Amino acid sequence: MTSNGFDFDRGGxxxxxxxxxxxxxxSASGENLGGFGVGxxxxxxxxxxxxxxxxxxxxxxxxxxxxxxxxxxxCVQFVETGK
Numbered sequence: 719m720t721s722n723g724f725d726f727d728r729g730g731x732x733x734x735x736x737x738x739x740x741x742x743x744x745s746a747s748g749e750n751l752g753g754f755g756v757g758x759x760x761x762x763x764x765x766x767x768x769x770x771x772x773x774x775x776x777x778x779x780x781x782x783x784x785x786x787x788x789x790x791x792x793c794v795q796f797v798e799t800g801k
Contacts, residue, residue, distance in 0.1 A: 725784040733783075770797050 724734045730746030740753030766784050767773055778793035787793040795801070 727785050767793055767797050770794050773797065 724732055726732055731751065732744040732746075734742045734744065742753045743751040745751055766781055767777070771777075773787075773790050773793035776790075778787040778790045781787055781793070785796075787796065
């Protein structure tokens with residue numbers, strides 16, 4: 719499989735998306751933590767917020783990719799800085 723993209727979460731875990739395959743998760747030390755969307759299950763990824771309004775009214779808590787937000791301010795910072 720050819721890797722099409724990757725991202726890291728706050729803990730340093732790597733998520734790798736491969737063409738035609740599941741999204742794989744690896745620990746910061748390189749251990750394979752398994753895949754998502756395996757066994758015929760559909761995987762739905764909600765992309766990160768692109769507008770501050772998406773962070774309001776607990777909207778920040780619905781995002782899990784490219785990372786999980788700890789509060790509304792963290793979500794707003796992501797929209798404004800991409801970090």
